Amino acid sequence: MRRILAGTAGCRELPVRYYLLVEEQVNETETYGIGVEYGEERVDVPDITPSQKGVSVLLDTMIRGTVTPVTLRDVAEDWLLA
Numbered sequence: 001m002r003r004i005l006a007g008t009a010g011c012r013e014l015p016v017r018y019y020l021l022v023e024e025q026v027n028e029t030e031t032y033g034i035g036v037e038y039g040e041e042r043v044d045v046p047d048i049t050p051s052q053k054g055v056s057v058l059l060d061t062m063i064r065g066t067v068t069p070v071t072l073r074d075v076a077e078d079w080l081l082a
Helices: 052-065 069-081
Strands: 002-011 014-024 030-038 041-049
Touching: 002 052, 014 041, 014 052, 030 052, 030 069, 041 052, 041 069, 052 069
Parallel strands: none
Antiparallel strands: 002 014, 014 030, 030 041
């Protein structure tokens, strides 16, 4: 799995880092997920979608909203159900 830094946001005294996760599948397609780091906390949610455009929109929304590792899974789940 590749981790590509997609952006940062400020939260108190530490930056929140957002990563695009890219995983190649057996059939040579890719799926995309998101990783978030804040201090010592790190949470990855892989395989959210096969749509690079969709995950980019979700990443931009998370960066603007300063989503932290604690809420990453909930936000990703809400996005999938919308």
